[in-house]
Amino acid sequence: MRTKKYVIKEGGKYVPSKDMKDIAWVSDDKIYSDAKKDPINFWGNLAREGLTWEKEWNQTYEEKLPYFNWFKGGKLNFCVNAVDRHLDKGNKTALIWVPEPINEKPIKLTYAELYDKVNKFANVLKGLGVKKGDVVSVYLPLIPEALVTMLACARLGAIHSVVFSAFSAEALKTRILDGKAKVLVTADGYYRRGEKSELFGKAKNAVKGTTIEKVIVVNRIGKRIFGRKFLDFDEVLEKADSYCKPEIMNSEDPLFILYTSGTTGRPKGIVHDTGGYAVQAYWTSKWNFNLHDDDVMWCTADIGWITGHSYAFYGPLLNGATTLIYEGAPDFPNFQRWWRIIEEFKVNVFYTAPTAIRMFMRVGDKHLKKFKMDSLKVLGTVGEPIDKDAWMWYFNTIGKGRCPVIDTWWQTETGGTLINVLPGVGPFVPTISGRSFPGTKHIIVDPKGQEIQKQGVVGELVQVSPFAPGMLHGVYKNHSKYVKTYWKSFKNKYDTSDGAYYDNGLIRITGRTDDVMKVAGHRLSTAELENALNNHKLVNESGVVPIPDKIKGEVPVAFVVLENSKDGSEKLIAELKKHVDLAIGPTARPELIYFVSDLPKTRSGKIMRRILKDILNNEKPEGLMTLVNPEIVEEIKMVVANHLSK
Numbered sequence: 001m002r003t004k005k006y007v008i009k010e011g012g013k014y015v016p017s018k019d020m021k022d023i024a025w026v027s028d029d030k031i032y033s034d035a036k037k038d039p040i041n042f043w044g045n046l047a048r049e050g051l052t053w054e055k056e057w058n059q060t061y062e063e064k065l066p067y068f069n070w071f072k073g074g075k076l077n078f079c080v081n082a083v084d085r086h087l088d089k090g091n092k093t094a095l096i097w098v099p100e101p102i103n104e105k106p107i108k109l110t111y112a113e114l115y116d117k118v119n120k121f122a123n124v125l126k127g128l129g130v131k132k133g134d135v136v137s138v139y140l141p142l143i144p145e146a147l148v149t150m151l152a153c154a155r156l157g158a159i160h161s162v163v164f165s166a167f168s169a170e171a172l173k174t175r176i177l178d179g180k181a182k183v184l185v186t187a188d189g190y191y192r193r194g195e196k197s198e199l200f201g202k203a204k205n206a207v208k209g210t211t212i213e214k215v216i217v218v219n220r221i222g223k224r225i226f227g228r229k230f231l232d233f234d235e236v237l238e239k240a241d242s243y244c245k246p247e248i249m250n251s252e253d254p255l256f257i258l259y260t261s262g263t264t265g266r267p268k269g270i271v272h273d274t275g276g277y278a279v280q281a282y283w284t285s286k287w288n289f290n291l292h293d294d295d296v297m298w299c300t301a302d303i304g305w306i307t308g309h310s311y312a313f314y315g316p317l318l319n320g321a322t323t324l325i326y327e328g329a330p331d332f333p334n335f336q337r338w339w340r341i342i343e344e345f346k347v348n349v350f351y352t353a354p355t356a357i358r359m360f361m362r363v364g365d366k367h368l369k370k371f372k373m374d375s376l377k378v379l380g381t382v383g384e385p386i387d388k389d390a391w392m393w394y395f396n397t398i399g400k401g402r403c404p405v406i407d408t409w410w411q412t413e414t415g416g417t418l419i420n421v422l423p424g425v426g427p428f429v430p431t432i433s434g435r436s437f438p439g440t441k442h443i444i445v446d447p448k449g450q451e452i453q454k455q456g457v458v459g460e461l462v463q464v465s466p467f468a469p470g471m472l473h474g475v476y477k478n479h480s481k482y483v484k485t486y487w488k489s490f491k492n493k494y495d496t497s498d499g500a501y502y503d504n505g506l507i508r509i510t511g512r513t514d515d516v517m518k519v520a521g522h523r524l525s526t527a528e529l530e531n532a533l534n535n536h537k538l539v540n541e542s543g544v545v546p547i548p549d550k551i552k553g554e555v556p557v558a559f560v561v562l563e564n565s566k567d568g569s570e571k572l573i574a575e576l577k578k579h580v581d582l583a584i585g586p587t588a589r590p591e592l593i594y595f596v597s598d599l600p601k602t603r604s605g606k607i608m609r610r611i612l613k614d615i616l617n618n619e620k621p622e623g624l625m626t627l628v629n630p631e632i633v634e635e636i637k638m639v640v641a642n643h644l645s646k
């Protein structure tokens with residue numbers, strides 16, 4: 001059979017081919033204008049068609065800014081939509097799990113097997129007193145039990161709060177305290193680059209002094225677990241009853257909380273609801289990736305992040321497709337691992353981050369030569385702007401010039417993708433995300449909130465009413481933070497904190513306009529890192545800024561003022577890096593630490609990070625006039641120059 005080609009070049013542009021148009025759910029851009037005529041009804045129809053409801057809503061959309069509700073009065077259970085309704089698909093595989101060790105066999109779970117485990121685990125949680133509306137903390141690596149746990153929560157109407165397994169005990173603890181969870185589900189560890197990475201010790205430390213009463217531990221690396229508080233996942237699962245009645249939820253009831261970094265020192269708990277989130281996860285998975293239920297989708301994101309929630313787990317399952325997850329590192333045991341997985345499991349949709357693409361690009365095409373990967377149909381990217389070289393390499397070397405690259409812009413807050421082109425519509429243009437998903441609207445505004453329509457002029461990207469169904473339902477127990485972060489800068493417009501401009505009518509994202517960094521696709525805030533550093537007993541204060549990095553996109557650099565300048569040493573640098581590992585996790589570890597005697601500050605005491613950035617980028621710092629201590633700039637320049645000359 002001939003290998004299908006899903007893109008062609010036409011008029012200097014990449015556009016969908018006939019092969020793509022033939023299989024595309026959406027192949028006509030009329031969908032955008034149709035949706036625009038009546039976006040509320042458009043989503044109402046999609047909700048009816050895509051999901052199984054217990055009771056239809058009486059109001060499709062209600063807006064009382066800064067809050068808005070979709071499908072008010074509608075009732076459903078999320079787990080029923082992701083699992084139960086696919087049980088009639090015979091022995092259809094829901095999940096393929098690839099463990100990192102090569103001598104360990106991948107596991108496939110059919111929808112029926114997943115159903116069995118989820119029901120049992122829901123009963124386990126129920127037995128521990130978890131009920132509708134309770135928060136359950138989840139600190140798990142990418143293993144099938146993560147999916148079972150999250151769906152079991154959804155079955156009970158409990159709210160899962162997943163914490164990235166590479167985050168530290170302290171980071172887990174603050175999140176547990178915020179959500180007041182009684183149960184934590186974790187593992188003894190996981191495999192990373194051939195080593196056993198320990199998790200249990202961190203979990204054990206984290207639960208001390210919190211509301212956690214029971215910890216359920218998955219045995220992944222064979223550690224012996226004991227203690228009254230701790231239960232073995234398999235043991236409790238085995239004993240549980242095999243049916244748990246799904247709790248029928250209101251559409252606006254929360255499904256999960258996921259903490260993310262903003263401009264303050266404390267991460268905020270982003271709340272997502274049940275119905276609206278599900279509708280967006282379902283339709284964006286289907287249309288962006290042209291996902292059919294006989295497709296295998298592999299989204300490489302960890303479940304500690306929103307991409308893992310929406311596209312490694314929920315989107316593909318709501319669609320009744322097969323999702324693949326891989327436990328380990330992309331370069332273990334060598335750089336061929338990912339491509340072997342794609343060939344072995346005939347992956348059709350592959351969704352990853354620019355940082356991974358840049359890493360593979362750097363190590364060269366030789367690792368890819370022998371892989372045809374002709375099962376691939378659609379490639380996706382997410383998490384940060386992708387440069388033209390990386391886009392072209394992804395397109396040519398992974399996709400062999402056959403598959404569209406869909407550059408999806410979205411955020412933890414938006415729940416699902418929002419700006420991208422659709423594979424059957426195109427065009428596919430390097431560095432350009434595209435247009436607002438049908439039925440949603442983004443505009444670009446100047447600092448006063450006035451719309452900028454001119455091509456090429458950078459402004460703030462904002463979303464306007466009606467807001468997308470998957471959008472956050474506030475910040476967990478923190479109304480004022482919700483208002484301040486998203487609704488203060490522009491009246492009645494959701495502030496994305498991203499810059500953007502139009503290029504030939506399509507949206508190009510330029511990146512964050514606030515103090516949020518993207519380090520290897522992971523979202524971190526400078527303030528959180530500064531907080532962590534400032535908590536060290538020898539540190540008086542610190543200023544953290546990102547610098548560009550060829551692979552990771554950005555990496556943090558810290559300027560540290562010590563209590564006593566004599567303490568500055570290489571040893572202290574190592575100690576401070578370790579300190580950040582313990583406070584947040586290794587993902588946040590500063591690449592460089594400079595000791596300085598003061599930081600550039602305004603009269604009101606605000607640290608001028610922009611000036612630190614200019615110094616690092618070897619650009620002339622502007623705005624020295626506003627500083628209370630302009631002389632410090634020369635000193636900092638010297639410190640940086642000295643380091644470079646070493």
Ligand code: WTA
Pocket residue numbers: 260305306307381382383384385386407408409410411412413433496497498509511512518521522523
């Ligand atoms: C950035 C990840 C450019 C953006 C889903 C956003 C992107 C932040 C893209 C959210 C993209 C995400 N092009 N930038 N395709 N996708 N971003 O919450 O700055 O981890 O605000 O969600 O990532 O990061 P978060």
